[in-house]
Amino acid sequence: MHQDVVIVGAGPVGLFLAIELAVAGVRPLVVERLLEPDRTIKAGGVGAVAAEALERRGLAPALDDEARATMALMGPALQARFGAGAVKRPGGHFSGLFLIDQSNQRDPHRRMRFVAQEPLERILAARANELGVEVRRGVTMEAFEQTDGGVTVQTSAGPLDTKYLVGCDGGRSRVRKLAGFEFPGTDATITGYQAIVELDAPEKLAPGWHRTPRGLIASGPMLGRVFTAEFNGPPPNRDAPITQAEVEAAIQRVSGTDVKIRTMTMATRWTDNARQATTYRMGRILLAGDAAHVHSPFGGQGLNLGLVDAANLGWKLAAALKGRDNLLDSYTAERHPVAARVLENTRAQVALMRPDPLTSALRTIVSDLMKLPEGNRYFGEMLSGVDIRYDLGDDPLLGTLAKDQLLTLSNGGEERLYVLMEKGGGLFISPSERSLPTGVRHAHTKDGISMLVRPDGCIAWTDASSNSVDDALARWF
């Protein structure tokens, strides 16, 4: 059967892209090599702008439920370490400096959510299923050939024909490699592990993050979670299976204790390899998420990047299928600089984490800067992504991702912006009448400024813009 879009990978980014396409009226096919979702512990939270992208699709209640359940489990440990305020308004950290205070942000309500990757993938899979998206598990993409009119994809379950192929197949993306995307960047310099373990004497590891003379070790907040980093080179073999003995040795080296692992439930090995595709599109082949960019997990930014890639790409790909292929060029133009900045800040976090006295001196200065309100806002807004601004013009709101807000409607009612966006499409918010193209709805407000919001939440026009609303509507819709 001929497909409109085949997505390779049912990780968080592939699933959310499928949701975005379905909301825009396209039925993608997702192929995933694993029979069951990967339960390996990865992200512990969803960054602010990714959480907002999910809220714009009606997923706020599901995120809230999960975050509440997580806080019920981890809240006491977090509270003991960082105080009650940090638990109410988690702001994240920069290089293990837990100094970010949400109240310094321009809008303290724009914040990360404590929803780990596994429940997040469950939430996304359930919504994709509700929207009728087909996810074929146990099917591996093996090869593909691009033609003028489409792509022929070879999978372990036979060939597929599709108009577009999107690689959401993670950091070692086969789509990226087979298509020949360039992937420049910096090589790994560190070796890290994240594992869920049962220790013989857990009291030997102090809870929280600790820089020691030999590296970094973090213990908790969830039971049995240990995270290490050593700064003396990459792992000798990144593809070798992870053994309990190597994780135990790393914990012992960094902590300087003789603590032993009784059982290890799961483990990942990670590095600071930081690379990014130079373009996210080659004809009918596109990349999103880790397939397009990889970096160390410091600051917890991978999901925030990948999910917003999916939000940016979904509606543009749907438009391309209706003949507006040129819209896809704005995908790389908008999203590449955002990831490039994350790669840079993760490199800086690695540099600032090194266990030597010179780095300690630098950390003291950076800590002092982070304690200044302006500095604190800089770090907080950079890590949460709320300062993202695509280059759409000179009005400061243009190109930013709209925060949720309560709108007073001309009929006397009130509605939240994100609720009005749940069904997809663009939104023209204005007290003034005007005719709109298909795919844009009018939120008829009582008063206030007028603006045009794209389906991905980006503000594409305001009444303070130098361009006309007609130009903005023609460009994006």
Ligand SMILES: Cc1cc2nc3c(=O)[nH]c(=O)nc-3n(C[C@H](O)[C@H](O)[C@H](O)COP(=O)(O)OP(=O)(O)OC[C@H]3O[C@@H](n4cnc5c(N)ncnc54)[C@H](O)[C@@H]3O)c2cc1C
């Ligand atoms: C230790 C660690 C800690 C992290 N902590 C954080 C954090 O705190 N916050 C944060 O935001 N991020 C964190 N991350 C990063 C985050 O996990 C990733 O950014 C995220 O998983 C990327 O999602 P993705 O969908 O792009 O790729 P993936 O999650 O890698 O999904 C790719 C999917 O594609 C499938 N696939 C691959 N090849 C094929 C093929 N040929 N055919 C079919 N299917 C295929 C895979 O099986 C997989 O299911 C962490 C990562 C690690 C390793």
